[in-house]
Amino acid sequence: MSAERIDGIAFAAKVRARIACLASSFETRAGRKAGLAVILVGDDAASQVYVGAKHKATREAGMASFEHRLPADTPQADLIALVKKLNADPAVDGILCQLPLPAPIDGDAVIQTIDPDKDVDGLTIINAGRLLSGLPGIVPCTPLGCDMMIVDRLGEDLSGKTALVIGRSNLFGKPMGQLLLQRNATVTQAHSRTADLAGEAARADILVVAVGRAEMVRQEWIKPGALVIDVGINRIDAPERGAGKTRLVGDVAYGEAETRAAAITPVPGGVGPMTIACLLDNTITAAHRREGLTLPDAA
Numbered sequence: 001m002s003a004e005r006i007d008g009i010a011f012a013a014k015v016r017a018r019i020a021c022l023a024s025s026f027e028t029r030a031g032r033k034a035g036l037a038v039i040l041v042g043d044d045a046a047s048q049v050y051v052g053a054k055h056k057a058t059r060e061a062g063m064a065s066f067e068h069r070l071p072a073d074t075p076q077a078d079l080i081a082l083v084k085k086l087n088a089d090p091a092v093d094g095i096l097c098q099l100p101l102p103a104p105i106d107g108d109a110v111i112q113t114i115d116p117d118k119d120v121d122g123l124t125i126i127n128a129g130r131l132l133s134g135l136p137g138i139v140p141c142t143p144l145g146c147d148m149m150i151v152d153r154l155g156e157d158l159s160g161k162t163a164l165v166i167g168r169s170n171l172f173g174k175p176m177g178q179l180l181l182q183r184n185a186t187v188t189q190a191h192s193r194t195a196d197l198a199g200e201a202a203r204a205d206i207l208v209v210a211v212g213r214a215e216m217v218r219q220e221w222i223k224p225g226a227l228v229i230d231v232g233i234n235r236i237d238a239p240e241r242g243a244g245k246t247r248l249v250g251d252v253a254y255g256e257a258e259t260r261a262a263a264i265t266p267v268p269g270g271v272g273p274m275t276i277a278c279l280l281d282n283t284i285t286a287a288h289r290r291e292g293l294t295l296p297d298a299a
């Protein structure tokens, strides 16, 4: 068997087209564009690339993008003051502060200052609590994107299916487990201290991996016919491409998993593009809520 390769780029393009329609109707109804503010502190190369991609995607969807690039030595108090200013700015519907923040800034202190109704990363305690309680809130972008891809393949109801999430971060693992639980999957949350990761994985109809270890998940870990969602993005040396070259791989050994899975997300081109699409989705949803507008059903 050779698994279907789930095309995250094509899927994200569809989501972004839907959001562009919503953004256009929002602008007509609210008399202004929906707006996303992104804060980037320091000059981490990967973060620069992500923030640039977010800015471009936001503009392409017909939303306003406000970029705040600050030097690495910005005092925490200044950053918190900026977040408070954006909280009060009526043109800003979503605030994203790119993580990680450089030391000695306490990233959580900054994140928890964000107005929960503008917290498009879904990282405030209020949004985490809303998700846990089954209340409407804002769900972190990467798990939301994975949820969309899972629903697209398996439908909205995962009754009777087993799901294993490897990873337990606030940004991904914990919310991903909650979303699968809400869809009636039988969820196991695994992590670095799990005794038999391979054995747990081999029982999973849906395997979601977010550990940050290149190609850790091997062929024997995959239940035949499973849906495999690879959240890892690892840069490894690729001498076969020439001296000093690197390439991106996931947490799953793709070539091995492909022989057993029914479908699998590649890296790159899988979960990553969906993360940005979901950031736009969260922003347009936040904008409608802030204006007291209902989201049109099928845009």
Ligand SMILES: Nc1nc(=O)c2c([nH]1)NC[C@@H]1CN(c3ccc(C(=O)N[C@@H](CCC(=O)O)C(=O)O)cc3)C=[N+]21
Pocket (backbone or CB within 6 Å): 050, 096, 097, 098, 099, 100, 121, 141, 142, 233, 248, 267, 268, 269, 270, 271, 272, 273, 274, 275, 276
């Ligand atoms: N507050 C905050 N929210 C985030 O959502 C957040 C963050 N901080 N810090 C960094 C991580 C990482 N992240 C990615 C987004 C898109 C791709 C993406 O589109 N990747 C492409 C290309 C990857 C490449 O070529 O480098 C792919 O996987 O195909 C990857 C990673 C969001 N993050």
